[in-house]
Amino acid sequence: MPRVKEEEPTTHRTMQVVNHIRSLIENGTLQPGDKIPPEREFARSLKISRASLRTGIGYLAAMGVMKVRHGVGTFVADGPPEFGKASLSLIGALHGFQSWQMFEARIILESHLSGLAAERGKEEHHTALAEEVAEMFAAISSPTDYLIHDLLFHRIISQASGNPILAAIIETITSALYDSRRKTVERATDLRESAEMHREIFRAIRGHKAKEAHNLMEQHLRMAQIAQGMERPKERKRSSAAPKSRQARTATAA
Amino acid sequence: MPRVKEEEPTTHRTMQVVNHIRSLIENGTLQPGDKIPPEREFARSLKISRASLRTGIGYLAAMGVMKVRHGVGTFVADGPPEFGKASLSLIGALHGFQSWQMFEARIILESHLSGLAAERGKEEHHTALAEEVAEMFAAISSPTDYLIHDLLFHRIISQASGNPILAAIIETITSALYDSRRKTVERATDLRESAEMHREIFRAIRGHKAKEAHNLMEQHLRMAQIAQGMERPKERKRSSAAPKSRQARTATAA
């Protein structure tokens, strides 16, 4: 039998698609927000079946690189960089991540980010931060609105830090923490104090006081940690039989 | 026309699969290393097509939760927790992550981890670290072997830190940095100094000197950073309008 073996299509189809799109992104052909060709057409141009193309796209979508909208099209992700939304939650379920561990990670990272933002922040960031602080004070009586600006405030700091990787990590952790956080803010009674704290952080960053910005952020987050009951439990006998808090399936809905 | 609309099986099939497997993991039915049923069989039991099941599995595989082996079966991931291997690299290409940023993230995280390891490390970790240090000294003349134990050393510290989330993040960053790192080690001439440094870090951790462990690790990594030419470039004039410049390629390029 003729073992012609013509073209070696390199690796598996999935990776073929991933690498192709990756190169399109790397050479600038595809930019955040761009739409890729329809599946049928794209598949034909790549000489692979639509099913295989979809596998590859699914892979990219899972990691947050692409965003698929039913009935509309498939796009390159835009907005703040972030790892797959569900990834932390999923991997956490697999390895038994605890809430306090997520919060600890957040404290460490965001404190540093705050310090970096103080060192590297530009005028534009200072302006944006000032605005969010003002909005927070204005929303003191509305926990829901307050939370929005709180999130924005922290996100701006991430951007100001000049390290998108750390920013992306924080973004991922924050979204995983979002649910429980929303509940806490609902019953928070002293948003004013929180707002004051944010203002102080802002001032430290604007004044390029890295050390101070770092410490204030850490202090702020530790308070939040306590408010949400996410302190690290006392060192105790391995009692992993804790009441597992069922995470909402809807995750970061709306 | 009979628009019966019987049971709405919740959301899309993909998420249906993901949530199903997720719940199997959460309630302990599925544990790391376990094999899931064959696709055909599993699909039938879930009342969905094999294609849809595969989409869901692909999603989980992309995030490192599951591992698919052609001709063998599909398994729940085991080994050190980690986000999708390609994720950082891919998202990095999309958002123009720089190598120095990855290294900066690594320094920040791993220094803290080292401090935490000093606080929380157990005997078992100390033993393992000691062993790796010994192996490093033994492999001083073999860069490749040396790198293996170097990697292991840092991984043990991650575990000893008691925060699997931070450990997973580090694991992801490290693997993204691996390529360029391997090249550097090839031409490294002074592995002995590096080994000495690791030993000092080990001693700090064993002695529960958190601050010292933190500083030593930071110092160690900054030296490595310089050795690999991954310092943060000088601050340069730059318009805030994001001049769409061709994204610099990360050193991990091909």
Place this chain on the structure above:
DNA sequence: TGCCCTTACGAGGTCTGACCACATTGTGGA
């Protein structure tokens, strides 16, 4: 007896093409 090669089978990988579901657009009727 013991090893190696071949075969068989189980499992994932890919293809095809049809059809379903969702969003947007355009057009005709009220």
Place this chain on the structure above:
DNA sequence: TCCACAATGTGGTCAGACCTCGTAAGGGCA
């Protein structure tokens, strides 16, 4: 003028056949 509905384009799902890879079982040769 405005709303309802149909057409269109795009992703989502399905079905079943076939391909490829790994492993284990079986048989032949030394």
